[in-house]
Structures are given as C-alpha cells and as structure tokens.
Amino acid sequence: MNLHTTRIELRTSPHVVKGLSVEDIMFNVVLALLPIAAFSIWQYGLSALVLLLTATVTCLLTERLFNYWSGEPNTLSDWSATITGLLLALTLPPSFPLWMTVVAGFVAIALGKVMFGGIGHNVFNPALVGRAFVQAAFPVSISTWAPAYASHRFTEFIPTTLTWPLMTPPNIGPWAKQALDGFTGATPLARWKFEHVATAPYDLLTGAATASSGETSAILILLCGAYLAARRFMDWRIPVAVLGSAALVAFLFQLWNPARFPDPGFVLLSGGLMLGAVFMATDMATSPVTPRGVWVYGALIGIVTVVIRYFGGLTEGVMYAILLGNALAPLIDQYMQPKVFGSAGRKT
C-alpha cells in the first residue's frame, strides 16, 4: 500500500454511485415496450409484425452505418437504437408501407440522433423526428388506417404494407371491407373532429379503435410505464404532468361548452397521448432535469396537445407537442434551477 491510497480524497458530489448503466436502463425500456409491441401484433397481425421488424432493423443498420463512417465504436449494444425503432413503429399506422418505414427509420437515427453526436446528445426524440418527417412527406399514407382484429390478419398482409419502393400504396378499402363491414378508416379523434361522434371509452381502453399500431391499449401502456417508474428508470412526474394537464384543460373546456368539447376521459384515452406521455416525453436526453422544470415541461406538452386537437387542422397533436417540449427543455431547465442550499434568499 503506498501513500496515495491512504490519503483523504476530496471530491464533489455525487459520493454514492448506483451501479446502473445506460445499457441497463435502455434494456428495461425495451422490455417494457415488448408487451405493447406484442399486443399490436395480436391486433393487426402480420403487417404489424413486419412493421416493427423493419423499423427496428432500419434503425440498427443506420446506427451501425454511421458508426462505421465516423470510425467510432459500435454503439448498437446500448439498446437505444432498438428503442427508437420500436417506438417509431408503434407510432406509425399498421398499414404503413414498409419502404416508407425504412425512410422514417433512417431519418430518425441519421437526422434525429447521429447528427447531434449520438446517444445523449440529441435535442429531439429521434423516433418522433422520423415520424414528423414521414408525416410531412407522405401525409396520405400516414393517415390511412386499417381495422383491428381483422379475421385474416395472420394469413394476409394489409395490401399497403408491401408497396414497391417509391410507389403509391394501393387502396386499402376492399381489404378493410372484407374485415369489417362499414369500416370508415377514421380514428376516434378524426371521428370526433369531423363527425362529432365520440368513441365509447371501453373500445378505447381495450384497443378496438382504429389507431397507430402501438397506441391503442391504454391499460397496457400504463402498466408497462408503471414498471419503469417503479424501477426508477423513468421520471414518473412527466407522464403525470402531461396526462394531468391534458385532463385539466379538457375538463375546463368541457365545463365551458359541453356540447362542443369531449370529456377528459376521451382526451386521455384516444390517439397517441398515452404512448407519448409514458414513453416519448420521458426520454432522458430530451427532457428537463430540474424537478420543477419537469412539471412545467409535462404541463406544456399536455396543454399544447389538447389545443392542437381542439383548434388545429390536425386531428392529433401529441407528436408536435412533444417536439416543442423537447426544443424548450433547455430553456425550462435554465429558469427552473433549484435554489442552492444555503444560498441567500434574495439577490440584492
């Protein structure tokens, strides 16, 4: 034993470090996403399966490609590209053509993540960057919906899935009619907005409504989120703030004009709000780190979502709300710095 080891070390905090790595956290998020992915395969069959696989494989390959180009070590094993791929697939409609999924996956990793310097450096949630790009590029395909629980979902692809690259997808109508007579292809949010019909909460809870592949089952998403929150892999305050503020705003609007605005339950359960609040807004790299900032960030996302849904041209606003929240996260952090213990109460 030499002299150096017996000296008293002077260090700044943290003094106690938990043996938890990025890989552990990311792997657990993947685990939490798997039940939701499995449920979407159960609902939409083969097409959902290949959609999930395509998105994930594209994200992994893109990450590997950029690792290779930049001469940096392989970062596939930290599971973050897998999460991006899974999340991206879960936000896309199950009938989304595979070649467009490849575009979305490439943009998600290349533009959303690698360009900023890889894991931990990205400003925006990569999966949402990918989705925002394909929503701007292919507005028709991203709002074409397939019926859930079609009887032939495990034997046939949804016809749009296997569109040739660069080509326009075929009409989904005949396939959907075969599955469900009177299928309109509108999501609960679109039906509320354009036809003023609110879908029954039971259908929203169990996933019998038309939607993106992973956003239908609120119960499952909440359970998986609870697992992550219980193991402290996720900040529980963010989903609580997002859902709470969305519900509060929806409640106030309904109080003001019950004939025009739906009840808060519908707002919480429809569309991608649940998935976004639990799995996307909570992305560690793109959300604030200050305790008060987290509440502000969550509330902002919830309020913007409801405002876009009620007054915007789009039927769903979660994606843009979260991207906006991501962009404002550093600013929120700056203004919500906790007071340093022992510092003076007021600046003079």
Add this chain to the structure above:
Amino acid sequence: MAIPGQKELTYLEEFMEGIWKQNPVFVMVLGMCPTLAVSVSAVNSLSMGLATAFVLVCSTLLVSLIRKLVPKEVRIATYIVIIATFVTVVDYLIQAISLALYEALGAFIQLIVVNCIILGRAEAHASKNPPFRTVVNALGMGIGFSIGLFALGSVREILGAGKLFGIPLFGPDFQPWVVMVLPPGGFFVLGAWLLLFNWLSSRKGGLERVEPVEGHVHG
C-alpha cells in the same frame, strides 16, 4: 487574388476556384435565399443559376473596367447600379423567353440585385483585378452557383415529383415526397449536400476547411 506575397493563380485555377474550392453554395454558403426558395425543380434552379451567372459575369467585367475611375466612397453604390442594370436586362429577357418560368421564379429574379455573391465578387475580386482575370473568376463562380442550385433542384424534383426536367422517371404510380417541394425540403437537401461536400473535402484535403472555434471532445 492579388494579395502581396501570395503566388498568383493560373487562369485554370482561377476558373476552378468558384466550382470547387470556393463554391458559392457548398463552401461559402452565400446566396441562400434564392438557393432555398427557387430550387424546387431542375429547370427553375438551372435558369436561376444561369441568370445569376450572366449578371455576375457582365457586372464584374464592367466593375473591373472602371475600377480605377470610381472613387472609394461611392463604389458600393456604383456596383449596385451596375448590377441592377444587368438584372433588369435579365428580368426582361426571361419574361420574353418564357412567361411560365418568369412567374415560377417570381421576385427572385429582381432579388439577384441583392445577391451577396455578386456584390461580394465585385468588391473582393473585380475591383482589384484586370478584366480578363475577373471574367474567368466570375464565370467559375457563376457555373459553381448553377451547379449548386442544380444539385438541390434535381434532388428535390426527383423526390418531390418523380421527374427530372419535367420528364417522369418512375412511371405514374410514383409516390411524391410532399415535404421535398416545401421549404423544409430545401433545408434537408442543402444540409445533405453540405454534409457530402464537407465529407469529400475532408477526405481529399483540397478545400479550405473552416475549423470550429471550440473543438468537441469525444468522451
């Protein structure tokens, strides 16, 4: 350029300056307003590039010819008047050749007056060099600008409409990428080209690279 102590460029080097080493779009990143706004299709971007090149060559030639007559205090105003004259010529010329093109390019033809490539060339090159050398340099710059615009416009037209020069490339079933003909598409494609250009130049080592002020430390 005639900086003391620096070897004078050959005419070929002078010409290649604008095409590669100091490409207005990819290296100097000048004239971004027409670049992003007009490059929706190959035809639009090429004609915009040629119009700019014409104004560039003519006005730098004139500036170079009268470079010893113009007092220093009023030189910028003189350049602007000269440039505006040739822009007016181009404006009427395009209107006469193709009214459809004229309407597609819109105000951006008139805005060539304030294109910083032209004023920059007049100030930095034409006012200090003899006419022939200036014309060679301006020709390179004009062609370099046209290449840059065409690089953007062709990609945006191919992805945004499935066509090149209005000729369909992929048949009637092509799915257009709507975003490519919108303003964000311009930024995406420009970013991708800049990336490619920087990557090529860092491999060749041929370009004057602008070093970042603060080096990023990889952990």
